[in-house]
Amino acid sequence: MRWLGNKGPLLAEIHAAALKAGFKGGTVCDLFAGSGSVGRFFRAQGCRVLSTDLMNCSHVFQKAYLESDGAPRFEGLKQYWEQLSPAPQARLANLEEKTGESWIPFLKLLRYLEEGLPPEEGMLYRQFSAAGEAQRNYLSPENAARLDGILNQLRAWRISASLTENELCILLASCIDAADRVANISGTYGAYLKKMQGSAMRSLELRIPALVTGPVGVAHREDALEWISSVECELLYVDPPYNQRQYPANYHLPEIISLLPFEDSEQRLEDSIYGKTGLIPWKDKASPLCSRRGEECFQSMRQMLKEAKADIVVFSYSEEGILNRSELEQILQEWSGTGGASSLTLMEIPYRRFRSDAHKPQEPGVQKRTFRPAPGRSADEVHEWLFVATRDRSEEAVVDPS
Ligand SMILES: C[S@@+](CC[C@H](N)C(=O)[O-])C[C@H]1O[C@@H](n2cnc3c(N)ncnc32)[C@H](O)[C@@H]1O
Structure with missing residues (x-):
């Protein structure tokens, strides 16, 4: 991302x-x-x-990249993906190894998350799309509702212990990355753009994260x-960090996406949202290095x-x-x-x-x-x-x- x-x-x-x-x-x-x-x-x-x-x-990305050991099998979710055809191979584009049977369960699960699940007008729809009262134009209402549906499903699977923690992190990394590609921002999440830019109007697309092999960390x-x-x-x-920009105040939306499946419901996080950009309390994570x-x-x-x-x-x-x-x-x-x-x-x-x-x-x-710029340098x-x-x-x- x-x-x-x-x-x-x-x-x-x-x-x-x-x-x-x-x-x-x-x-x-x-x-x-x-x-x-x-x-x-x-x-x-x-x-x-x-x-x-x-x-x-x-942490979600670190867990996916360092602690995963081969392609996730999603055994506990077989009932959801077994009968489906896999999502297109193009979703493997981030991987070094782009073919192989081992990724089929993941590709099938992507198909379920993208096509088998109904969108839900949940917290992201209410708080981070123009459809909500605060009109925070970070995601299109359609993409926000699709993400809400997916994140609520991940929470339900976590609660029923249907997937391992590492599988959850790999799926979450995929969601954060997908949201980032359609986020209506120009760099960080410190501000959203007034007008919907072209990339933000594209449909949310989950991809398999760029996992690698090597010793488990x-x-x-x-x-x-x-x-x-x-x-x-x-x-x-x-x-x-090298300047005064604190990361939690500039990446609050990916942070919220990463936290939602670990909560019992959306309520606690939604109640804590404040301000124009929809921050959650972050001062306890302010870095003295900034x-x-x-x-x-x-x-x-x-x-x-x-x-x-x-x-x-x-x-x-x-x-x-x-x-x-x-x-x-x-x-x-x-x-x-x-x-x-x-x-x-x-x-x-x-x-x-x-x-x-x-x-x-x-x-x-x-x-x-x-x-x-310093003398002799471009802007x-x-x-x-x-x-x-x-x-x-x-x-x-x-x-x-x-
Ligand atoms: C310059 S970025 C690191 C970028 C990273 N090397 C990469 O390639 O994406 C600095 C990072 O430091 C983290 N950070 C700031 N203060 C921290 C602290 N006290 N302990 C741990 N991480 C901190 C921020 O959340 C941010 O992700």
């Missing part, structure tokens, strides 16, 4: 940086997993991946600042890195971020130390700016932001930093023989 800071386009650079620093495989920790694309990539390279993110919708929904002390790995990939207040971001990042137990750290940041280059170098240098095997290097990668407001949003008072060009730090861990390994 579209995710602010998705490193899908930089996987080759991240991989090359890790290899150059001496990474030979083993356990990889993806500390701010977001869309899950980095963890998925390293799993496909044969690594065991542990990951975390504060957002539930990210573990997905978490923990605060990275606390969780880091419990992890040990060969490679730590760090991709923190703070420009005093040294909050710097000290939080510094404290976090101090706890990191890894041989190599690859650290992504934008040159336009809250922390400047020398602050980041100081934090990484402190982690790396000054031993013989320790080092710190920086790669700069020209990158296209993420423009969430390329179209004018509907929110009254929201202005299109203007960017002042859309920004440099992504890739710091690579290594650390001599031999001293840590010395055991007192007495």
Whole structure:
């Protein structure tokens, strides 16, 4: 799905940086997993991946990408899909392996979810389509009602224990991705567009998520600042938020979709919705790494890195971020130390700016932001930093023989 800071386009650079620093495989920790694309990539390279993110919708992707083991069989739902013909093979387009009998149950289940289920005028229809009282134009009323029907069915199957947790996450990842492709937004969910754009009028289409094979990993929904002390790995990939935009306030609709099947009903979540864009309370998930207040971001990042137990750290940041280059170098240098095997290097990668407001949003008072590019750069060009730090861990390994 579209995710602010998705490193899908930089996987080759991240991989090359890790290899150059001496990474030979083993356990990889993806500390701010977001869309899950980095963890998925390293799993496909044969690594065991542990990951975390504060957002539930990210957790759903992480679980699908890291913890699934082959094609889901949906044994407990056989009565729904057995007699159906499979959805078109094109729905496998995201997969490396695009053929094979093993995916037939999934394709048949997609057929049921798309054609066997009636739409329902549920919470998404009421709260996130123009048909609702608040007129939040995020989804067409038709797509919102179809999603409501599908999510209510997933909840019913969860309650009756008809599918495994991993199967539920794979289906949910498919729903979030499908909703994202027809969402009437221009980047993040921080605002919806007044006029329905062409892509938002297309019919919701479920696809099989881009699952990969490789060692089974573990997905978490923990605060990275606390969780880091419990992890040990060969490679730590760090991709923190770099500006003041808090993810829970900009991805509330995928978050709500990811939560709905885990609730007993829609009621509790619907009662908590507020404001023009239909947020749910999120302040408990506000990240200090998005703070420009005093040294909050710097000290939080510094404290976090101090706890990191890894041989190599690859650290992504934008040159336009809250922390400047020398602050980041100081934090990484402190982690790396000054031993013989320790080092710190920086790669700069020209990158296209993420423009969430390329179209004018509907929110009254929201202005299109203007960017002042660095000298010699185009308006859309920004440099992504890739710091690579290594650390001599031999001293840590010395055991007192007495
Ligand atoms: C730049 S994005 C990561 C993008 C990701 N590497 C990808 O390729 O999609 C930063 C992520 O950090 C998460 N985040 C922010 N603060 C966090 C925290 N304290 N603990 C865990 N995750 C956090 C956000 O939810 C967001 O998904």
